[in-house]
Amino acid sequence: MPGLVMLLAFTWLSLFFLSGINAFHGLNNPNPEILLSMEKARFVNLAINVAMDQVLDALDHIKLQESKSKNVQERAALSDCWKFYEFTIRQLIQILDPGLKSTSLDILTWLSAALTSIENCKTSMIELNFTNSIPEYSFSELISNGLASMPSEETTKFVVAQDGSGNFRTIKEALNAASNKKRSTRIVIHIKQGTYHEYVEIGLRMKNIMLVGDGIGKTIITGNRSYEAGHTTYQSSTVNLFEGYQGTLWANANRQFYKDCHIYGTMDFIFGDAAVVFQNSFIYARKPKHGQSIVLTAQGRSNPNETTGFSIINCKVQVGPDLKPVLSQYKAYLGRPWKKYSRTVYLESFLDSLIDPFGWTDWKDHSGHSNVYYGEYGNYGPGSSTKRRVKWPGYRIINVTEEGKFSVGKFIDGQVWLPETGVPFSTAI
Known part of the structure; x- marks a missing residue:
């Protein structure tokens, strides 16, 4: 049935696209570029509506x-997928x-x-070997096609303090309170000095949330869950950050x-598929388990049209x-x-002798050499030499022009929202 739904969806979209062009033809001879832009917008709208119906069915x-x-592990993976x-x-x-x-960049970001x-969701199911728990749907293809078709606030402040001197x-x-607060304002959560042994989740209904600590070495969020201990990748992350082992x-x-x-970890401890810039930060490798290697990043871009990556x-x-x-x-x-x-x-970062x-x-299956985009430019330090770097088609020493694409301004449109x-x-840069 999902396969049939996909076939019908694409037939409907294709028919609309062609008939829509005929319908607009001759109306004061509109600019073909404008016409195409309108049709693309309608195509994306229809694709998203069909995808949404399928995701609701999956839920x-x-x-x-x-x-x-x-099965406890299957329920954990299904909970992640929900x-x-x-x-x-x-x-x-x-x-x-x-x-x-919304701007075009907003839509690209949300589609990504x-x-x-x-x-x-697929990763959680594969990790725990429950790939048949959810039927096949076509929403990934629909959203991918949408991607391919695309061309000041008040602030509320919460204080977290272990000694009771704050709000929480x-x-x-604090995050629960932010989630329950009806507002369109930004919420700043000031986390006072201390070590917080928590697994912090920024919920699906939360937006405009900003976490601010008391400084490096003063506010620490730490955890030690791992995939090996029976947690899914999603559940093993500590928070947006700071000190952990696998999946920090x-x-x-x-x-x-x-x-x-300051970000600490061992294996794949900066991971995910957001469009992210790390600026003026310290990345520390910790001692892993015996026989393991240390890998700083594991970026998860699965579609060439996604606007995501780590800079x-x-x-x-x-x-x-x-x-x-x-x-x-x-x-x-x-x-x-x-x-x-x-x-x-x-880019222009210090790489110590550990590199x-x-x-x-490689990943476990030795795939992705041709399709990855791994680049270095202007780095320095004992681990920065590129003479013996991997010879993959997807690895490159980028130039100054290419470097600019990954700046705060260009890569995440930072001047608009920061x-x-x-x-x-x-x-x-």
């Missing part, structure tokens, strides 16, 4: 399957809402986020910006204190391709 199936399953598909629906609703007056969320004692309590920072979707952060600018990649005494026992790499079109660049001369490493946050940033 019903997940709910039924989760209630019947007696959250991911709910997120997908919200992205699609935004695209279809004319009241938002929706596709990423669907891929995240835990970050989770899940940069899941949409546009994100990190500045002056690491003016950062320092260094050895963590626990790794220093045993550094010679381990190899460390800048990244590996979590998904087929993985994209990561390191292996090859620079980058000024209102009050966070200092540079739009250039």
